[in-house]
Amino acid sequence: MAYVIVTEDITEVQAKIAGAHARADVEAANQQLEALVRDTDFEAMSPQDMLGWVGETVDPARTVVSTSFQYSGMATIHMMWELGLSLRVATMDTLRLHAETYAFIRETEQRYGIEIEVHRPDAAEIDSMVQRFGEFLFFDSKAKQEYCCQVRKTRPHDRLLKTADCWITGLRRDQSVTRSKTPKAQTVAEYGSRRLILKLNPMADWTQKRLLEYTTANEIPVHGLYAQGYESIGCVICSTPTAAGEAPRAGRWRWFNKDDEMSQEDLKECGLHVPQYHI
Numbered sequence: 001m002a003y004v005i006v007t008e009d010i011t012e013v014q015a016k017i018a019g020a021h022a023r024a025d026v027e028a029a030n031q032q033l034e035a036l037v038r039d040t041d042f043e044a045m046s047p048q049d050m051l052g053w054v055g056e057t058v059d060p061a062r063t064v065v066s067t068s069f070q071y072s073g074m075a076t077i078h079m080m081w082e083l084g085l086s087l088r089v090a091t092m093d094t095l096r097l098h099a100e101t102y103a104f105i106r107e108t109e110q111r112y113g114i115e116i117e118v119h120r121p122d123a124a125e126i127d128s129m130v131q132r133f134g135e136f137l138f139f140d141s142k143a144k145q146e147y148c149c150q151v152r153k154t155r156p157h158d159r160l161l162k163t164a165d166c167w168i169t170g171l172r173r174d175q176s177v178t179r180s181k182t183p184k185a186q187t188v189a190e191y192g193s194r195r196l197i198l199k200l201n202p203m204a205d206w207t208q209k210r211l212l213e214y215t216t217a218n219e220i221p222v223h224g225l226y227a228q229g230y231e232s233i234g235c236v237i238c239s240t241p242t243a244a245g246e247a248p249r250a251g252r253w254r255w256f257n258k259d260d261e262m263s264q265e266d267l268k269e270c271g272l273h274v275p276q277y278h279i
């Protein structure tokens with residue numbers, strides 16, 4: 001009779017088996033999600049149809065509308081309210097938002113009777129970044145601006161997505177060239193893991209004109225900075241008003257507008273919606 005000599009501690013073996021099972025579960029769930037995205041005609045759905053589908057299909061506690069309270073995010077919240085959906089609404093507080101944004105968060109909560117999750121950066125990461133590069137590192141280079149966005153916005157958002165199976169955005173194709181091919185549904189991998197998350201962009205095919213008409217017709221609250229000429233709203237200093245004829249995101253990181261090395265479109269994303277999830 002041959003004996004199998006087990007040299008590993010039994011708990012290590014059990015942990016490996018449990019890990020293998022967990023990986024298999026994740027792979028199976030990923031395949032199901034990919035099939036769902038492939039076989040469901042999300043492109044034919046209106047934003048309301050898609051939100052209705054979400055309400056019937058996905059666990060609301062694991063579904064998050066992530067917004068910075070611009071027109072499309074507010075329209076999404078309004079549609080949710082009309083449909084009677086109680087999905088989670090979350091925003092990233094970079095600690096550098098405009099006073100108008102903080103006030104508008106409260107106004108939106110009161111208008112729709114919801115509680116908005118406000119996610120902040122890790123204090124130790126902020127301290128370390130500021131000590132190394134200073135508070136205004138984003139002026140120095142595109143790389144340092146992206147690092148600041150990562151610490152203040154992308155990493156907290158990655159942590160948020162660990163609590164979600166479905167992420168709803170307000171992305172629209174007419175916002176910029178980089179967003180012109182935005183699908184209505186896609187999968188993205190959770191940061192640092194193989195788990196896939198369903199990312200839905202219900203407003204993807206809405207134009208700015210259509211969105212403004214919907215906003216006015218439904219008396220949806222509007223962020224106060226629009227009246228001051230802002231077309232894209234983010235942090236203080238990094239987002240500025242745009243002049244007539246400028247691209248919607250031209251007011252972002254204006255000091256890079258004359259950079260010859262990178263395209264304007266590359267310069268106008270903060271990282272939240274750029275594929276960067278390396279598995």
Ligand code: SF4
Pocket residue numbers: 094096138145146148149150152153234235238270
């Ligand atoms: Fe930092 Fe500016 Fe990005 Fe805000 S927009 S996180 S201040 S670089």
